[in-house]
Amino acid sequence: MRNKYPSLFGNSVGGVIGWVFPKLSSSHSSVPAGGSFDPHLDFQILVGVVVALLAVAAALAFLKFSNKPKGCLDPENFRNFKLVKRTQLSHNVAKFTFELPTPASVLGLPIGQHIRCPRGRGHKPYTPTTLDSDIGYSELVIKMYPQGRMSHHFRELRVGDYLAVKGPKGRFRYQPGQVRAFGMLAGGSGIAPMFQVARAILENPKDKTNVHLIYANVTQEDILLKEELEGLAAGYPNHFEVYYVLNQPPEVWNDGVGFVSKDMIQTHCPAAPGPRIQILRCGLPPMNKAMAAHLESLGYTPEMQFQF
Numbered sequence: 001m002r003n004k005y006p007s008l009f010g011n012s013v014g015g016v017i018g019w020v021f022p023k024l025s026s027s028h029s030s031v032p033a034g035g036s037f038d039p040h041l042d043f044q045i046l047v048g049v050v051v052a053l054l055a056v057a058a059a060l061a062f063l064k065f066s067n068k069p070k071g072c073l074d075p076e077n078f079r080n081f082k083l084v085k086r087t088q089l090s091h092n093v094a095k096f097t098f099e100l101p102t103p104a105s106v107l108g109l110p111i112g113q114h115i116r117c118p119r120g121r122g123h124k125p126y127t128p129t130t131l132d133s134d135i136g137y138s139e140l141v142i143k144m145y146p147q148g149r150m151s152h153h154f155r156e157l158r159v160g161d162y163l164a165v166k167g168p169k170g171r172f173r174y175q176p177g178q179v180r181a182f183g184m185l186a187g188g189s190g191i192a193p194m195f196q197v198a199r200a201i202l203e204n205p206k207d208k209t210n211v212h213l214i215y216a217n218v219t220q221e222d223i224l225l226k227e228e229l230e231g232l233a234a235g236y237p238n239h240f241e242v243y244y245v246l247n248q249p250p251e252v253w254n255d256g257v258g259f260v261s262k263d264m265i266q267t268h269c270p271a272a273p274g275p276r277i278q279i280l281r282c283g284l285p286p287m288n289k290a291m292a293a294h295l296e297s298l299g300y301t302p303e304m305q306f307q308f
């Protein structure tokens, strides 16, 4: 079909107009041969153009949406993911890289949610260090405890083996800008969900949320993802800060010593009561309990707190 509006909108839009409004497309102009102006016809043309533009916008949006890679998790059934690389990071910590079904797949895990891996009759939560901006693979950093049941499974996992995973799971929902600042209180492997949320915020240039992390461990060697955390602190100095707390610090140590205290929270987390702030907690039960008590006595309401 020949385009009736080539100079204004190009072939495709003119074609759409012709298709949607055949009556209009038979008129070359709203100015009849006699030269008198027809406002009714002009209005019809305007409506036709708006409809055509909306149709093109909808088609482009559909194309963009349908091109977005689909996630490959199932919340109800376990799916198997092949281990393609295993990197030992310390005597009891390793990074596990899993292949996704196709090189273009993404895991499809919303920010702040986790996967679950089966062990015995139950399953354990894990948060990948990768995001959906990492295509074709997903990574877990796992601390393997001597007596841990799931730890034992990971210790035995070799390249070529499969890990059963289901998800997404979790109550946490995140929308960029939903709070002004996050305080994060993490212990040991409880850093995993914090790192994921922090990374998603900081790597999104439109998200101006500030992140204040207090991270507790026994020794310096126990600090997980240290290099990655230092990278975030150096790369986003105005939006991210991390304060480490160690039970057994080395001789030279400038951060916190002992357990995470009320004073440390007051100094390093966004102050309460404050507008649009939230404190996230993830650690062993005794730490979570102690943190909840500190937060309450500092005036943080239950709505301002979330425990992973």
Ligand SMILES: Cc1cc2nc3c(=O)[nH]c(=O)nc-3n(C[C@H](O)[C@H](O)[C@H](O)COP(=O)(O)OP(=O)(O)OC[C@H]3O[C@@H](n4cnc5c(N)ncnc54)[C@H](O)[C@@H]3O)c2cc1C
Pocket (backbone or CB within 6 Å): 114, 119, 124, 125, 126, 127, 128, 140, 141, 142, 143, 144, 145, 146, 147, 148, 149, 150, 151, 152, 188, 189, 190, 192, 193, 282, 283, 284, 308
């Ligand atoms: C949202 C969320 C995400 C998580 N993501 C990760 C992750 O990405 N990587 C990761 O390694 N872990 C992660 N964890 C912790 C993980 O779910 C397990 O708790 C951990 O792997 C231990 O499980 P297990 O079966 O080996 O130990 P269990 O059989 O549950 O425990 C056995 C013994 O191991 C020791 N132990 C267990 N957990 C800890 C601990 N946290 N600190 C100190 N000693 C402990 C204790 O002595 C305990 O008695 C996450 C937890 C949550 C809530």
